[in-house]
Amino acid sequence: xxxxxxxxxxxxxxxxxxxxxxxxxxxxxxxxxxxxxxxxxxxxxxxxxxxxxxxxxxxxxxxxxxxxxxxxxxxxxxxxxxxxxxxxxxxxxxxxxxxxxxxxxxxxxxxxxxxxxxxxxxxxxxxxxxxxxxxxxxxxxxxxxxxxxxxxxxxxxxxxxxxxxxxxxxxxxxxxxxxxxxxxxxxxxxxxxxxxxxxxxxxxxxxxxxxxxxxxxxxxxxxxxxxxxxxxxxxxxxxxxxxxxxxxxxxxxxxxxxxxxxxxxxxxxxxxxxxxxxxxxxxxxxxxxxxxxxxxxxxxxxxxxxxxxxxxxxxxxxxxxxxxxxxxxxxxxxxxxxxxxxxxxxxxxx
Amino acid sequence: xxxxxxxxxxxxxxxxxxxxxxxxxxxxxxxxxxxxxxxxxxxxxxxxxxxxxxxxxxxxxxxxxxxxxxxxxxxxxxxxxxxxxxxxxxxxxxxxxxxxxxxxxxxxxxxxxxxxxxxxxxxxxxxxxxxxxxxxxxxxxxxxxxxxxxxxxxxxxxxxxxxxxxxxxxxxxxxxxxxxxxxxxxxxxxxxxxxxxxxxxxxxxxxxxxxxxxxxxxxxxxxxxxxxxxxxxxxxxxxxxxxxxxxxxxxxxxxxxxxxxxxxxxxxxxxxxxxxxxxxxxxxxxxxxxxxxxxxxxxxxxxxxxxxxxxxxxxxxxxxxxxxxxxxxxxxxxxxxxxxxxxxxxxxxx
Numbered sequence: 001x002x003x004x005x006x007x008x009x010x011x012x013x014x015x016x017x018x019x020x021x022x023x024x025x026x027x028x029x030x031x032x033x034x035x036x037x038x039x040x041x042x043x044x045x046x047x048x049x050x051x052x053x054x055x056x057x058x059x060x061x062x063x064x065x066x067x068x069x070x071x072x073x074x075x076x077x078x079x080x081x082x083x084x085x086x087x088x089x090x091x092x093x094x095x096x097x098x099x100x101x102x103x104x105x106x107x108x109x110x111x112x113x114x115x116x117x118x119x120x121x122x123x124x125x126x127x128x129x130x131x132x133x134x135x136x137x138x139x140x141x142x143x144x145x146x147x148x149x150x151x152x153x154x155x156x157x158x159x160x161x162x163x164x165x166x167x168x169x170x171x172x173x174x175x176x177x178x179x180x181x182x183x184x185x186x187x188x189x190x191x192x193x194x195x196x197x198x199x200x201x202x203x204x205x206x207x208x209x210x211x212x213x214x215x216x217x218x219x220x221x222x223x224x225x226x227x228x229x230x231x232x233x234x235x236x237x238x239x240x241x242x243x244x245x246x247x248x249x250x251x252x253x254x255x256x257x258x259x260x261x262x263x264x265x266x267x268x269x270x271x272x273x274x275x276x277x278x279x280x281x282x283x284x285x286x287x288x289x290x291x292x293x294x295x296x297x298x299x300x301x302x303x304x305x306x307x308x309x310x311x312x313x314x315x316x317x318x319x320x321x322x323x324x325x326x327x328x329x330x331x332x333x334x335x336x337x338x339x340x341x342x343x344x345x346x347x348x349x350x
Numbered sequence: 351x352x353x354x355x356x357x358x359x360x361x362x363x364x365x366x367x368x369x370x371x372x373x374x375x376x377x378x379x380x381x382x383x384x385x386x387x388x389x390x391x392x393x394x395x396x397x398x399x400x401x402x403x404x405x406x407x408x409x410x411x412x413x414x415x416x417x418x419x420x421x422x423x424x425x426x427x428x429x430x431x432x433x434x435x436x437x438x439x440x441x442x443x444x445x446x447x448x449x450x451x452x453x454x455x456x457x458x459x460x461x462x463x464x465x466x467x468x469x470x471x472x473x474x475x476x477x478x479x480x481x482x483x484x485x486x487x488x489x490x491x492x493x494x495x496x497x498x499x500x501x502x503x504x505x506x507x508x509x510x511x512x513x514x515x516x517x518x519x520x521x522x523x524x525x526x527x528x529x530x531x532x533x534x535x536x537x538x539x540x541x542x543x544x545x546x547x548x549x550x551x552x553x554x555x556x557x558x559x560x561x562x563x564x565x566x567x568x569x570x571x572x573x574x575x576x577x578x579x580x581x582x583x584x585x586x587x588x589x590x591x592x593x594x595x596x597x598x599x600x601x602x603x604x605x606x607x608x609x610x611x612x613x614x615x616x617x618x619x620x621x622x623x624x625x626x627x628x629x630x631x632x633x634x635x636x637x638x639x640x641x642x643x644x645x646x647x648x649x650x651x652x653x654x655x656x657x658x659x660x661x662x663x664x665x666x667x668x669x670x671x672x673x674x675x676x677x678x679x680x681x682x683x684x685x686x687x688x689x690x691x692x693x694x695x696x697x698x699x700x
Contacts, residue, residue: 012651020682020685020689023685023689023692023693024374024685024688024689024692025692049650049651050650051649051650052649052650054648054651059651060651062651063651168565175565175566175570176562176563176565176566177560177561177562177564177565178562179561179562207557207558207559207560208557209557209559209560209561210527210557210559211527211529211559211561211670212526212527212528212529212669212670212671213526213639213641213669213670214527215518215525215526215527216525216526216641220525232582252603253602253603253605254605255603255604255605289563291563291566298404299401299402299674300399300400300401300402300672300673300674300676300677301362301399301404301409301410301412301413301673301677302677303674303677303678303681304678304681319562319563320561320562320563321562322650323650323651324649324650324653324675325674325675325678326650327650327651327652327653327682328653328654328675328678328679328681328682329678329682330682331653331654331678331681331682331685331686332370332677332678332679332680332681332682332685334685335370335373335374335681335682335684335685336681338374339370339373339374342373342374342375343373
């Protein structure tokens, strides 16, 4: 019976899970394929976190620092998992470095990938027009404390967000709602309006899914204090028209065609199961739902137990998740993993 | 240094937190004011859980059974907390029974109350018309396996749900979105259409907040398989007209007034901080947000640590939460509470 929990994936979910395991008195080893921990908020250069505008790098670095301070928590970066054998209480995981690790339980925290807008069926022309960007492209600018139209280097006079790019779309096979894009786009629109007070900001949406306190912490201030304009409408194409972009679609509230010039268009790309999530699911033999995310059979009363005994999962590997979902489910997965080893040890002792 | 965690509130959050504490090797005492455990799903007679239609009573009873099987988990029902003294590691909680309990940490799982539609500023006439009911009134019927118009006892030919009753409404002071009502109303509409195949079902909404997999598990099947009709519109009043109800408002997509007869109107009432949440926050001196829910300062990277050291919180006491949020944050609160006691014990030992 190993007293170690192996955590695969070093984003916010994996960091939180590994730290929690250590805080509960067992050992954890966190395995991350990238050169450094942090996951999407770091690798994609998030500026401020939704909903309270806390600095992303500061927040994630603090979590990494907390983990590093635990003597019973180890980290392997630039490392992937290549094989797993054994059973609950006694797994052996082989790493790309050749190292073999013993662990009593495994936590999958393999996260999501951003939707590639090159796969979009509408004609948003992300790869054709430099001034069509994604949420994460704009985050990079915001992290530098600026907003500029890529082709001119000037601040945008008119900027819009197109929601549900790669989400809620049967044609491309992504039927789910990605949950966070309404909040993230609204956060960005507020930041842009603060940085470029003369700009006009528009968000084209199907439903604004500003659940819980996002309604009053983000959605109302965006409209009332920052004059972000929300237009319920479907955008079907983005064209070049002179030095500007022309956004075309339908304003569903007004029931009429919509054609509106923009300096910059931000595609609110959704979440997909990451390559690592699919690979680890296959390697470990863990059930996936029909979308490719990891499946939890007993949702909603169990949120972290996978189909394989001794293997738990958390964060956006399970489906679209905001950071609160991610942090809570990570700690929950850690608690379940530790409990499973305590129970196993008690059974052996008995 | 006590090895016991005191959990206040015996709904899904409290049950999960208390069980998790016990599974992590400490003792827990779960304190519930009602005569039995289970919280809203039991006291309000929920039929099937959102989103997968699992039987609510079966699921919650299984959780209660799991808790009861832990020798290091105790339960006090019909009991409230009347005083608390001490500090992290050594709290003393006085109960309404006169008993004094020692605990090293406290978890608040005091949940939510359903919005009272008598406080609504629109004229929905819940207390005037028997055929205007709430989500939880309809759950009682669904749990009996039936749907009937209260005044006639017959199945409804036409039934509608009015979303955002007591939510997203500055006039009544409830500015937040209650997060789950879109999903619960859709779940109920599917159940009604199955039970009464000849009925017509309408949902009047502002935004359908069917986040994540609710989009594809509930929203699409409701429309495509069960022919639930979604109308984006604001309902301003419900009147009696002959033997039927007349629902009046505006269809915002069509941009025209809306007047439609119904046999039965279901008010999708939102979540408010429960009386117990407000009372415990005051008694324990835990910060509340301006809405009255318990405040977590470091959201989103910490989801359970309150303003008072040694006191953690979870579930809908923190704000509108679905059952997945609740179960994950409950386990997270348990993990944090146990970790805080382990850390305290290590400090004393050192």
